[in-house]
Amino acid sequence: MAATNPVITVLCPDDGARPAGLSSLESVAEIRCTTADSLSEDLRGARGLLLWDFFSRAVSEAWGSADQLEWIHVAAAGVDSLLFDELVDSEVVVTNAQGTFDRPIAEFVLAAVFSRAKDFPRSLRFQHQRHWEHRETQKVAGLTALVIGTGAIGREIARLLRAVGVEVFGAGRTARSGDADFGEVIASDQLAEHVGRADVVVNAAPLTPQTTGLIDADVLAVMAPDSHLINIGRGESVDETALVAALDDGPLGFASLDVFEVEPLPQDSPLWGREDVLISAHMSGDVVGWRDALAEQFLDNARRFAAGETLRNVVDKRKGYVPRH
Amino acid sequence: MAATNPVITVLCPDDGARPAGLSSLESVAEIRCTTADSLSEDLRGARGLLLWDFFSRAVSEAWGSADQLEWIHVAAAGVDSLLFDELVDSEVVVTNAQGTFDRPIAEFVLAAVFSRAKDFPRSLRFQHQRHWEHRETQKVAGLTALVIGTGAIGREIARLLRAVGVEVFGAGRTARSGDADFGEVIASDQLAEHVGRADVVVNAAPLTPQTTGLIDADVLAVMAPDSHLINIGRGESVDETALVAALDDGPLGFASLDVFEVEPLPQDSPLWGREDVLISAHMSGDVVGWRDALAEQFLDNARRFAAGETLRNVVDKRKGYVPRH
Missing domain, CATH: 3.40.50.720 (NAD(P)-binding Rossmann-like Domain)
Known part of the structure; x- marks a missing residue:
């Protein structure tokens, strides 16, 4: 009919x-x-x-x-x-x-974790200069990762990180223990108290009033030394000005960013020129x-x-x- | 005493x-x-x-x-x-x-697999040009990898690739089936007959008379379209002249190389300037x-x-x- x-x-x-x-x-x-x-x-x-x-x-x-x-x-x-x-x-x-997008985005996170641990961005820069320089790199097994966002994408990230030997805990709306994928889940509004335990921090949270500006100067200031921030959620969850400051003078060692406060990332963004940042064009899930x-x-x-x-x-x-x- | x-x-x-x-x-x-x-x-x-x-x-x-x-x-x-x-x-x-070196080298192989699948080398080039360009990338789960070398390093590579959803088979001195880590193992001297099944080919073999020049023009010519060669074994196992030809005119899509026929890689090597090659300074296991x-x-x-x-x-x-x- x-x-x-x-x-x-x-x-x-x-x-x-x-x-x-x-x-x-x-x-x-x-x-x-x-x-x-x-x-x-x-x-x-x-x-x-x-x-x-x-x-x-x-x-x-x-x-x-x-x-x-x-x-x-x-x-x-x-x-x-x-x-x-x-x-x-x-x-x-x-x-x-x-x-x-769950699995593709989780794979993107693994690409970021492994690429930074094995110093690939620098290898590619050295290659451009025809420069051969042996370095020591990071072991991935035994690292600790905090995944912010306990939805389907965050869970797939947690599972895949665990499969390669990374210790994982999560951050969600409410603290809890015994979660099947995360074990321990901390409350997102207590991020600053727990973020220092993580070598890798992944933002996989949806953008809501609670997650807007969640990763701010206060949180970035207490991250672990030489830690790695990965954002595949939304740019507005990270304070980009504070991020640049944390890379310059704070504990943050590297940032892998697929999303930004403004997209496409403006030509005059200070992020483009940084060797401690990987920029990807909002495509982490798009296989x-x-x-x-x-x-x-x-x-x-x-x-x-x-x-x-x-x-x-x-x-x-x-x-x-x-x-x- | x-x-x-x-x-x-x-x-x-x-x-x-x-x-x-x-x-x-x-x-x-x-x-x-x-x-x-x-x-x-x-x-x-x-x-x-x-x-x-x-x-x-x-x-x-x-x-x-x-x-x-x-x-x-x-x-x-x-x-x-x-x-x-x-x-x-x-x-x-x-x-x-x-x-x-088993786990560190296996992690290096994962870094190469994920980095290429997610097109990170190009993202880093685009970043240098302040160029924003969305692309579709490759899913890692479901790829097939052939690991040449069934020693301790090859086995750890196989286990880690399987943990992230990659199908794996191996190549060793003798063909066999039912291997705990590889399932199917083909004979290395029949590489050309089987290599076309693999999206990713990893050389993890020790350098012996049998593995010198093993990955030669004949093998490279029959690799899968847009496939990825990863060498963490010894440079002498791959014919570098044939490798360049296979990237130019053959099926090979990308090569991640930690070892070379001559090390340090000579300044005039054609490998340095290629965007479809990742060069690393013999350091894959050195965490x-x-x-x-x-x-x-x-x-x-x-x-x-x-x-x-x-x-x-x-x-x-x-x-x-x-x-x-």
């Missing part, structure tokens, strides 16, 4: 890139592909909305046209750029891409095939939506992430 | 660096520290010899003075630079540093504390020698490595 099929609007980036496989929904939904300029118009009458352009902030502007909207799917793990107050207060269900995996995840939820079934990866809009079962 | 204590000569590098803890042997042995120039003189009457200068080739020249020599300990995993014919044919027992670990291993064998006990890590001089039990 095509007449009763729900309208699902797909917000694509301005280059018009669409998710693969949309045509497979033909029999169960009416798909409207649009871009930010036309979103307001194309949202009218839609019951579902896919943010294929996952960092778009166009939804709040078009919100007045969301006259029948029941569901928004975001093709990303972080939903911070979407969650405006009217949406949070509404009945609209938000789902995300939880799961797709070959990632777009297809994101599309497949949306298609699955779209079929569920059309059939009136329970959706997967429902975000707690007040917390800002998918709660653990 | 000091008079009956054996003389053990310690061949140090020209800078005079000595192993830590030699004084702890005072009660059981007479230690003679020397350098290459004086080795001939200081070898006379010695029953033991430590090659603290582990790549030295001075022993064959001083061999005529080895009038009472029973034992040589080499503070390295590879003994290829020591094994001249007269030594091989003699009764002198050779021991090495097996064990010390902080490595010299102390090597010294402790020698001291243990020296105490055993003085007490007439069985030595650890005895090399099969004809094979060129410590056979597996």
Whole structure:
């Protein structure tokens, strides 16, 4: 009965890139592909909305046209750029891409840990200078890592670090012990009391009011000597000015950064020129095939939506992430 | 009874660096520290010899003075630079540093695998240019690796690769199946028939007549598309001219090299300037504390020698490595 099929609007980036496989929904939904300029118009009458352009902030502007909207799917793990107050207060269900990025991002963290421990950034600089210089490097087994964020991504990072002999503890909303993946979990608001135990600190937290500016000057000042900060969460969780100061005059030895306060990282950022920083272009989870995996995840939820079934990866809009079962 | 204590000569590098803890042997042995120039003189009457200068080739020249020599300990995993014919044919027992380097070298291999998969060398180049460019990277889990060399180092590499989700098979002197660490082991002399199955090929073989030039033009030509060669064994096992050709016109995508045909790598080597090569200065196993670990291993064998006990890590001089039990 095509007449009763729900309208699902797909917000694509301005280059018009669409998710693969949309045509497979033909029999169960009416798909409207649009871009930010036309979103307001194309949202009218839609019951579902896919943010294929996952960092778009166009939804709040078009919100007045969301006259029948029941569901928004975001093709990303972080939903911070979407969650405006009217949406949070509404009945609209938000789902995300939880799961797709867990292993790729955990692998990125291992790449950062091993690359820094084995001094690869310097090897590549020396290579450019045709300079042969033997150095002693760090053993990874026996290092201690603190993973901030006990969601699906943080857990996969913890598991993979443990698999290579790294001791791990976590930081979450509440302190607890006996966690299956972390063992000990400290409370994020007590970071400064515990961060000094860690050789490696990984930020894998979603961006929420509690995690904005979480890694600030006070925390950075008490990190372990020559420690390594890895940020694959959100740039706004780390105070970048304080980070530079901690590299210059504080205990921090190296920072591997995939996310930044402003992206793309501005040309005049002091981070670019530092030999004790690795800069990556917000791509830690984006392995070959990632777009297809994101599309497949949306298609699955779209079929569920059309059939009136329970959706997967429902975000707690007040917390800002998918709660653990 | 000091008079009956054996003389053990310690061949140090020209800078005079000595192993830590030699004084702890005072009660059981007479230690003679020397350098290459004086080795001939200081070898006379010695029953033991430590090659603290582990790549030295001075022993064959001083061999005529080895009038009472029973034992040589080499503070390295590879003994290829020591094994001249007269030594091989003699009764002198050779021991090495097996064990010390296993985990550090396996970690170096993981650093190479993850760093290349996540495109870190390019991220560091882009960083130098203040260039922000999102890319898709490779997932490590699900890759297949072939580890050439089924000794202690090769086994630790296999175990660590498996811990992060890489499929592993091995290459050794003889083909076999059901190996605890490798599962399938192919015969090294049939490399060309099997190498095409591997996304990553790791050379961890000792340098012997069988492994000299093992990875040659024929093998390189049939590697998998965009594959990654990692050499932490010996430079002479890889034909460097053929390697450059395979990167230029063949299937090879990247090479991570810690060892070379000539070391230090000559200034005019074409490898230096390549963006698809990572050059490291023969240091894959040398983590902080490595010299102390090597010294402790020698001291243990020296105490055993003085007490007439069985030595650890005895090399099969004809094979060129410590056979597996």
